[in-house]
Structure formats: C-alpha cells, structure tokens
Amino acid sequence: MYTTQRYHSSISVSDYLERYVDVETFLEKCRECPNYGRLWSCPPYDFDVTRYWEQYKTLELTAVKILFNEEYAGKSFPPEETQQIIEDSLWQVKADLSAELLEKEQAHPGSVSLSAGSCHLCQGNCGKENGEPCRFPEKMRYSIEALGGNVGLTISKLMGIELEWMEEGRLPHYFVLVCGLLTQQG
Numbered sequence: 773m774y775t776t777q778r779y780h781s782s783i784s785v786s787d788y789l790e791r792y793v794d795v796e797t798f799l800e801k802c803r804e805c806p807n808y809g810r811l812w813s814c815p816p817y818d819f820d821v822t823r824y825w826e827q828y829k830t831l832e833l834t835a836v837k838i839l840f841n842e843e844y845a846g847k848s849f850p851p852e853e854t855q856q857i858i859e860d861s862l863w864q865v866k867a868d869l870s871a872e873l874l875e876k877e878q879a880h881p882g883s884v885s886l887s888a889g890s891c892h893l894c895q896g897n898c899g900k901e902n903g904e905p906c907r908f909p910e911k912m913r914y915s916i917e918a919l920g921g922n923v924g925l926t927i928s929k930l931m932g933i934e935l936e937w938m939e940e941g942r943l944p945h946y947f948v949l950v951c952g953l954l955t956q957q958g
C-alpha cells in the first residue's frame with residue numbers, strides 16, 4: 773500500500789522562531805479548524821506560545837513521507853474506503869512516530885516532543901469541552917503548527933519536501949508527517 777522515507781533536520785529554536793513561527797497567523801488558521809478549543813493539544817492556550825518555544829535551545833525535526841504505491845496514489849475511493857486507507861497508513865505511522873518520540877524524550881532529559889498533527893489519544897472524546905483535565909497528560913503533545921510553526925515552509929526549506937493535499941476525495945501521491953523534539957542542548 774505504501775512505503776516511507778524519513779528526513780531529519782536540526783535548527784536552533786531562536787532561528788526557528790525567527791524564520792518559521794508566526795503565532796498570530798497560525799492561531800487564525802487554527803480558529804477555522806473544528807478542533808479549536810475542543811482538544812487540549814490545540815489552541816487557545818493558557819500560556820504564552822513564544823515563551824514555550826524559548827524554554828528550549830534546539831529543535832530536531834523529523835518528517836516521514838508516506839508514499840502510496842500506484843494502486844492508491846492519486847486515485848479516488850469511496851469515503852469509507854478513503855477513511856480506512858488513512859487509518860491504515862497515516863494514523864498508523866503517526867502512532868509509531870509518537871511512541872518513538874516519547875522514547876527520545878526519555879533519552880534526553882528536559883526535552884519535549886512535538887506531535888505530527890493534533891492529538892488522537894481520546895479518539896474524538898477529549899474532555900476539554902466538558903471542562904475535564906487531559907486524561908493522558910504524560911502522552912499529549914502539541915504540534916508544531918498549533919504552536920505557530922509553518923510546517924509547509926519548514927519542510928520545504930529545511931528538507932526539500934513540498935506538501936501535497938487530498939483533493940475532491942482523491943488520495944495524494946504522498947502524505948507527510950512532521951514532528952520534532954525540543955531539547956535543552958545547543
């Protein structure tokens with residue numbers, strides 16, 4: 773169904789903030805998303821996003837390109853089948869990446885990972901809307917884009933990858949998941 777390719781890059785947080793983070797612009801984009809205010813991993817936050825970034829020195833980026841084989845790439849499928857393909861590829865790779873990042877945190881005390889996209893731990897039943905605390909605070913992580921990072925520009929400039937989007941029910945030729953590890957090391 774698919775193969776994967778990995779890309780890595782590292783950048784100082786100060787450079788990343790200067791070149792790739794625009795909190796106000798991405799907060800506006802987040803407001804358009806149905807997850808806004810509904811997930812603990814998504815804005816609005818009760819902390820200053822720029823200060824969150826500034827606690828760290830280095831951002832180690834990982835991108836995983838999920839390349840569909842010719843049976844799937846650029847093809848249209850019924851909505852249920854499309855959803856199943858996404859679950860079997862994108863969500864599976866994301867789950868593996870999340871587990872890998874949590875292990876990296878353990879190996880680098882004081883670090884925190886940034887998720888590839890919004891949180892799915894509660895499978896659409898986050899307690900934030902009901903005023904409940906996060907059920908998995910030890911695993912929930914913010915994404916780069918939820919903290920104002922321009923993921924498209926990041927992977928274009930730092931990894932040479934252009935994003936491709938689903939259009940009218942047609943699968944792209946590939947998906948790209950982008951995550952990171954914020955560390956105290958310079």
